[in-house]
Amino acid sequence: MSDSEVAWGILATGKIAHTFAHDLAVTPGTRLAAVGSRTADGAAAFAGVHGDDRTRAHGSYAALLADEEVEVVYIATPHSFHLENARAAFAAGKHVLCEKPLALNADDAAAMIALAAEHDRFLMEAMWTACHPMVRALRTALGTGRFGTPRQLQAELGFRVDAPAEDRMLDPSLGASALLDMGIYPLTFAHLMLGEAEALTATATLSERGVDLDIAIAGRYPGAVAALGASMTSWSSQRAAIATDLGRIEVGTEFFHPDRAVFVPHDPSTGPQPERAVTIAGEEPVIGLGYGNEIAEVSRCLRAGLRESPLVPHAQTVTILRQMDALRAEVGVRFDV
Secondary structure, eight states: OOSSOEEEEEEOOSHHHHHHHHHHTTSTTEEEEEEEOSSHHHHHHHHHHHOOTTOEEESSHHHHHTOTTOOEEEEOSOGGGHHHHHHHHHHTTOEEEEESSSSSSHHHHHHHHHHHHHHTOOEEEEOGGGGOHHHHHHHHHHHHTTTOOEEEEEEEEEOOOOOOTTSTTTOGGGTOOHIIIIIHHHHHHHHHHHOSOSEEEEEEEEOTTSOEEEEEEEEEETTEEEEEEEESSSOOOOOEEEEESSEEEEEESSTTSOSEEEEEEEETTTEEOGGGOEEEOOSSOOOTTTHHHHHHHHHHHHHTTOSSOSSSOHHHHHHHHHHHHHHHHHHTOOOOO
């Protein structure tokens, strides 16, 4: 790849695609070359908001993938279409950044990874948290032992979903799941901070259609335990905390793209010592809302000739999906796809 701008195509024009396009516009070395929607009007409207006079609007996904100028495609469709869309993208010679979760289950994710290898294309799950400068700095800091040994981790992500039954957030045929939409974040955060889980168990409340609306997860990790939660019915703190043998790290205001992380040491005799608090800062600026950092990571990998990102490696993506497969089975969630 040359040093010219990375030409992106966006496949689907839903809410997450708009957020992504906003950050794409402020990420150096990239541009929105084309957008594909199920309708020509939808594509034109999206391009009018986020593109420039060079951005092409395609009234089908197939037309987008046939666009020779597009180098890498961001797939923003519901989970249940990811494998199908990625298969078509690879066949068209495109690199792929696919919205999380990469697929409905680990087997589909493995199939997607195999297709990427078969076509010699780059593939990354759009897990922006793993690319966030603050999260990366926190992970590095924990690894040094400076803040002690982590023993307990808490993370929760929840908000009330008010949507019609046919909305993708509530329709099991589209992979609706508090675990897949929200729970993937605390699971990934715990994996990044503590390592691969040794045991996970969960309990959940399900909708009449069998969608997990609320889920609580207890996990055992190497040397530590975790309490993780996700909800589509209530407003969680959206924060995380890591307790170590030397103090406590508070991560917020939204742990999946935090604006700060603060370590407060504890003295065995006097307790918390806020006057000695240490703020953990990222080494790189946050680009846009933070999606720009994952976009920049894709660009970096493509220019380096990589086929997967060291920040979001394929093995990590499959590991988290296998965890979610087992947790869904435990709470009785089955996808009607």
